[in-house]
Amino acid sequence: MRMSRLFSQTLREAPSEAEIPSHQLLLRAGFIRQMAAGIFSYLPLAKRSLTKIENIMRQEMNAIGGQEMSMPVVQPADIWKETKRWYQIDAEMGRFKDRNGRDMALAMTHEEAVGDLVRREIRSYRQLPALIYHLQTKFRDDPRPRAGLIRVREFTMKDSYSLDADWEGLDKQYRAHFQAYFNIFNRCGLPAIAVKSDVGMMGGKLAHEYMYLTPYGEDTLLLCDACGYSANRQIAHIRKPVPVPAAALPVEKVSTPNCKTIAEVAGFLGVPTSQTAKAVFMIATLPEGEKTIQRFVFAVIRGDMEVNETKLSNAVKAKELRPATEEEIRAIGAEPGYASPVGLKDALVVVDDLIPQSPNMVAGANEAGYHLKNVNYGRDYSAQIVTDIAAAQEGDACPQCGSPLRTVRGVEVGNIFKLGTRYSDAMGCTFLDKDGQIKPVIMGSYGIGSGRLLACIAEEHHDDNGLIWPVSVAPFAVHLVVLPGKGEGETVTVEADQLYADLQAAGIEVLYDDRPESPGVKFMDADLLGMPIRLTVSERAHKAGGVEFRRRDQSEKRIIPQAEVLATVQAEIAALQTALDATLVEATFEGE
RNA sequence: CGGGGCGUAGCGCAGUCCGGUAGCGCACCGCGUUUGGGACGCGGGGGUCGGCGGUUCGAGUCCGCCCGCCCCGACCA
Numbered sequence: 001m002r003m004s005r006l007f008s009q010t011l012r013e014a015p016s017e018a019e020i021p022s023h024q025l026l027l028r029a030g031f032i033r034q035m036a037a038g039i040f041s042y043l044p045l046a047k048r049s050l051t052k053i054e055n056i057m058r059q060e061m062n063a064i065g066g067q068e069m070s071m072p073v074v075q076p077a078d079i080w081k082e083t084k085r086w087y088q089i090d091a092e093m094g095r096f097k098d099r100n101g102r103d104m105a106l107a108m109t110h111e112e113a114v115g116d117l118v119r120r121e122i123r124s125y126r127q128l129p130a131l132i133y134h135l136q137t138k139f140r141d142d143p144r145p146r147a148g149l150i151r152v153r154e155f156t157m158k159d160s161y162s163l164d165a166d167w168e169g170l171d172k173q174y175r176a177h178f179q180a181y182f183n184i185f186n187r188c189g190l191p192a193i194a195v196k197s198d199v200g201m202m203g204g205k206l207a208h209e210y211m212y213l214t215p216y217g218e219d220t221l222l223l224c225d226a227c228g229y230s231a232n233r234q235i236a237h238i239r240k241p242v243p244v245p246a247a248a249l250p251v252e253k254v255s256t257p258n259c260k261t262i263a264e265v266a267g268f269l270g271v272p273t274s275q276t277a278k279a280v281f282m283i284a285t286l287p288e289g290e291k292t293i294q295r296f297v298f299a300v301i302r303g304d305m306e307v308n309e310t311k312l313s314n315a316v317k318a319k320e321l322r323p324a325t326e327e328e329i330r331a332i333g334a335e336p337g338y339a340s341p342v343g344l345k346d347a348l349v350v351v352d353d354l355i356p357q358s359p360n361m362v363a364g365a366n367e368a369g370y371h372l373k374n375v376n377y378g379r380d381y382s383a384q385i386v387t388d389i390a391a392a393q394e395g396d397a398c399p400q401c402g403s404p405l406r407t408v409r410g411v412e413v414g415n416i417f418k419l420g421t422r423y424s425d426a427m428g429c430t431f432l433d434k435d436g437q438i439k440p441v442i443m444g445s446y447g448i449g450s451g452r453l454l455a456c457i458a459e460e461h462h463d464d465n466g467l468i469w470p471v472s473v474a475p476f477a478v479h480l481v482v483l484p485g486k487g488e489g490e491t492v493t494v495e496a497d498q499l500y501a502d503l504q505a506a507g508i509e510v511l512y513d514d515r516p517e518s519p520g521v522k523f524m525d526a527d528l529l530g531m532p533i534r535l536t537v538s539e540r541a542h543k544a545g546g547v548e549f550r551r552r553d554q555s556e557k558r559i560i561p562q563a564e565v566l567a568t569v570q571a572e573i574a575a576l577q578t579a580l581d582a583t584l585v586e587a588t589f590e591g592e
Numbered sequence: 593c594g595g596g597g598c599g600u601a602g603c604g605c606a607g608u609c610c611g612g613u614a615g616c617g618c619a620c621c622g623c624g625u626u627u628g629g630g631a632c633g634c635g636g637g638g639g640u641c642g643g644c645g646g647u648u649c650g651a652g653u654c655c656g657c658c659c660g661c662c663c664c665g666a667c668c669a
Contacts, residue, residue, distance in 0.1 A: 012618060012630070013604045017662050028603095037661065092668075109669070143593075143667055151668085197669095209669085218668085309666095322593095322666080415669060447669065485627055520629040527629090540628065548628090 001044075001476065003513040003525075006030075008043040010525050020216045022458035023148025025467050029528045038145025038153035045529070046454065048475035048509075050156070053450050053457075054135050056187045056472065057158040064176040066131045066160055071113040073137050077103030079112040083426040088287060088319050094139045106139040111419070111445055114161045115427035118441055125165045125433045128441070131173060133160030135450070147216060149455035150411055156451060162444040165433060170418055170442045174206075177416050177446045178589055181210055184448065185413065186583040189470030190457050192413055194587070195221055195230040206418040210448075211410035212456045221410050222392045226403035233407070234310035236392035237399040241274075243358040249374040251342075256371045260337035262303040265371055269362060276303030276362040277355060277375065279339040281329050284318035284348070292319060296332050298339075298347040299389060302354055303362075308391035315350055315387050333366060340364035340372060341381045351383040352390050413456055414448040467530030468552050471576035476511040478503060478569060479531035481522045483538035496537035499547065499565065506566055508573070527552070532576055533569060551576075 008030030017034070018024040026032045031046035042050060058068060077095070080086035086093075086105070094106030107113065114132070122128065135158050142153050162173035178194065185192040190212055197209040209232060211221060220233040231237070259265040266273045280299040285292050297316055299307050313321045329336050332347045340363045341349055355361070356377040363375040375381070394407040423429065424440035433439050454473075461468045471477060480503070482496035500512045511531060513522050519538075526534050536548040546561040549568060560568050 009602085009619085011603055015603065016598080016605095019663075034661090090667095138669090140669075144663095144665090146663080157669085207669095320667090412669070417669090449669080481628095483628060518627060518629090518631055520627095520631075523629045525630085536628080538628065 001511050003511060004515045006044065006511070008045060010528055018148060020147050020150070020459070021462055022150070022216075022455045025462055025528070026148065026455070026458055029467055029530070032149065038142060038151065040149065040152065040154075040451070042451070045475045049454055049457075049469070049473050050450050052473045053188055053453055054156075054158065057135070057184055057448060057450070060180040060184050060187075061131070061133050061158070061160055064131065064173075064180050065129075066133045068134060069132055070134045071107075071110050071117070071136060073107050073139070075105050075107055075113060077105050079116050079427070080105050083112055083115070083423055084287070085112070087292070090320065092141050092143075094141055107136070108138055108140045109157075109445070109447070110134070110136065110159055111161070111423045111443070112427070114443070114445075115423045115429050118163060118424070118429040118443075119427055122163065122429065122431050122441060125431055128163055128165040128431065129169045129173060130163040131160060132163070133158060133446075147218075147455075149451045150216065151218065152451065155449050157447050157449045159445065159447040162446070164442040164444075165431065165439070167442060170420070170444050174416060174418055174444050175589055177444070178208065179587055181414050181416065181446070181448065182587045183584055185210065185212075185453075186585075187580060188453060188457055188473050189580055189583075190413065190453065190460055193230060193410075195232055195410075197232045197235060197412075197415065208416050209412045210414035212413050212460070213408050213410045214456070214459055215409050216459065217409035217411040219410050219412055221408050222394075222396075222405040223408060224398035224401060224403055224405055227398060227401040229398050229400045229405075231392075233392060234308070236405070237388065238390065238392045238405065239397040239399050239402050240354045240390065241397075243354070245357075246359040248376045248379060249360050251375060251380060252373040253365055253370055254373055255369060256338075257369050259371070265362060266303060269371070269373070271362060273303040275358075275360070277301070277341075277358075278303045278305075279334070279341065279364060280307045280312075281324035281334070281339070282309075282312065282321050283324050283328060284313070284316050285320040286317065287319050296324065296328065296347045297321070297350060298332070298334070298341060299350045299352075300341050300355055300363075300383070301352040301390060302358060305352070305354075306391040306393070307352075307389050311387075311389045311391075312350060315385050315389060316348060335364065335366045335368055338364035338366060338368055338370060340366045340375070341383070342366070342372060342375060348385070349381070349383040350385040350387070350389060351377065353386055353388050354390070356386060411452065411456055413453055414446075416446045417444060419443040419445055462530070465524070466528035469530045469532060470580060471532045471573055472580055474530070474532050476509040476531050477533060477573050478508055478510045479526045479529065479534045480510050480512045481526055481534060481536045481538075482512070482514060483519050483522070483536065483540075485539045492537060492539055492542060495542065495562075499535070499537060502566060503569065506570070508569060533572055535565070535569070 010030050011028045014024035014028050018027050033041045096104050098104050138157050139154050145151050145153050164170045192210045192212050194208045194210050197207045222236040223230045259268045262273050262278050277300050282297040284295045284297045286295055301307050326336050360374040363372050365372045395404050398405050421440040429441040430438045484493050503510045532552050534550045541548040544559045546559050547565050548557050549560045550557040
């Protein structure tokens, strides 16, 4: 490609809306342009990289038996109503009516499409197992797109769906994906780790997220350096401290003027915050048939811990969970700042599983200015649900080995879900098994967003001057710069044109900077765009005996004799690829 | 949806407080010089100042409403 014809331009300064490096560099280098919040155009340079990324995905999917296909983006609402997600998902789903007034949905993911297809196509166990996948546009009307391509509303995802006759089959396909995903990330030059995750709107049994660790990430992970435990904060467990047992003392009402926070109460009464019970009030929207109801949720946790809203939400099976207002809190008979689970009416009480073992806690009295001492679970109050709702924090004990956990930020670049029969049951995806029984198809779903992956690669591989693409996903392998100079200009240009033709003839992808720009501009742009190899044809290089060679990831330059350029470039590309391949390893599977 | 910030040429910004008819750098076009790390000179093109309404003799500037984008939070595969 001649750069003078390339449909994009570099920018010296990044548009002010870009804050993180990958976003700034992809804009400056002319890879992407934004059309609306979270909606982007991918210019030729980006498209070339995306195609390479997607081809790597195709290879890895095909290698585990995947068959590529394509399913619609625009879908009838009916199939989403069948699985109830039409009702469960709120404004995040793109909806419209067609000209005949029928409800339509924009695909956020494709389980329903797969379900519809499977129930039509799959009749016999002989057709299973199967693995289908496609690369297709998704639309999710995210409340807050951010960080360039990291979090967008419209994106392309490689999503695959495994179909099995039994659970062993699902295990097998799940594990195959577990490894294939590491292969994909490694081949793209992106270091990623797998952590156990919440199943979220997908439903299902077991899920892993693949995380690229970066401070710009929006998820918080807890890692154990001692035993390797890793989990998303949303579901991370901790080994909780063991409370000192004690005989239950009589409840005592004490005056605690102006003590609205746990710290104030504990300080005023001279007890550790771990001796207090904190109340958190939420309003949950719960699905009930095709409708929803609102329920007041009163969560109780030890004063030195925080409630994990994802765990709480899962515990009450909420569609939505939001903090309650003061009026709502008073309406159920509690007093904000002095709230107590003792003597509540009409609230769904959820208690962290550490509370029942903790004797003689300080809790509110549901009366301004007063708390209760020596409150004991079971004797003084009870809960509808007792489970783990504690948020894991930096320094908490690892649930497996007890060592302190560490928190890091990460971006989710892929996920795999064991769906089980959630969609098959809802949509009637059944088959006739060997034993003559009708059984539901067992499904798994597996996704990687290609644009987000591109952004993470850019985030991982850049320096102050620009991008540094891994050879496997670089738009072009070689950036050829010609500096015609003045005297021998024509000779130099002829030499460069010839080299451009020779490289192309050898099947090497070349971006040829033939623009009439000054040397400084050309070198700066070459660094910005970040192709792995730069070749410079100039009078100076010619006099030194050939063509200047430089790798983007190294600072040394060297002169290569004319006759050896092709072989050198091929060898260097091979060396870069070999280094990438060396990162491929067998991953240890962390199951249930 | 709550809090904050910003919308002036393709990009980065000044001008807005204090109203007087729009400017700087880069980019772009032409000519010439220059040619190994973001060159220089001369000449040029490009703006409904986010939109609508109001105040005023006069609005980029003041007032009201709306829209858009970014950041934090809520949310999220």
